[in-house]
Amino acid sequence: MESLAEILISAGLVIGGIFGLVGSFGLIKLRDPMSRLHAPTKATTLGVGGTLIASMIHAPLFEGHLSFHELLITLFLFLTAPVTAFFIAKVHLHRNERPETLPTPGEDRLWATHDADRDGNRD
C-alpha cells in the first residue's frame, strides 16, 4: 500500500515535470504567434495539475492530514488559464493582423478588436 502510493506520487511528479518542460519548450520552439499560445497555456496547466495531484495524495498518507489547498489552486488555475489565453490572443489580433488578413467573422461587422478602431469607442 505504501509503495503503491509512492509510485502514484512519483508518477504525478515526473509527468507533471515533463509537461511543464514541454510547455515552456514549445514557447521557444513554435514559429507562429498563435500556435505559440497553445504550448504554455495547455501543457503547463496540465503539468501544474499533475504536481498538485501528487501533493494531494502525499498530504494524508505521509503528513497525516487532509489538504484542500490544492483543490483551490487547481480550480483557480483551470478557470483563469483560458481567460489569459483569450486576452493574449486578442493582443496578437490587435497588433499583428489587419482586417484584410483575417477571415470574415460572418456578419456585417469586423472583428471586435478592429471594430474599435472604426467607430471610436466600442470594444
Next chain:
Amino acid sequence: MITYAAYFAFACYGAAMLMCLWKVAAADQIGDRILALDTMVINALALLVLYGLAFGTEIYFEVVLIIAMLGFVSTVAYARFLLRGNIIE
C-alpha cells in the same frame, strides 16, 4: 523514490523557467513577452508546490494562492493596457 522524483521535477521546472526567461529577454513581439511572463508565474507556482511537498511544509500553499491571483490579474492588466491604452476606464 519520492525524493528523486521531486528532484527531477525541480530540474524540469527550473529549466522551464530559464526558457521562459530567455523568451522574455529575446522575444520580438510584446504578446510573446506577456505569454512568457504568465508561463513563468505558473512555473513558479509549481516550484512552490514542489518545495512544500519535498520538505514537508504547508505554509507555502497560501503563497501559491496569492501568486496565482496576482499573476492572473497582472497578465490581464498588461494585455488590457495594450488593447485599450488604459486599464480601468
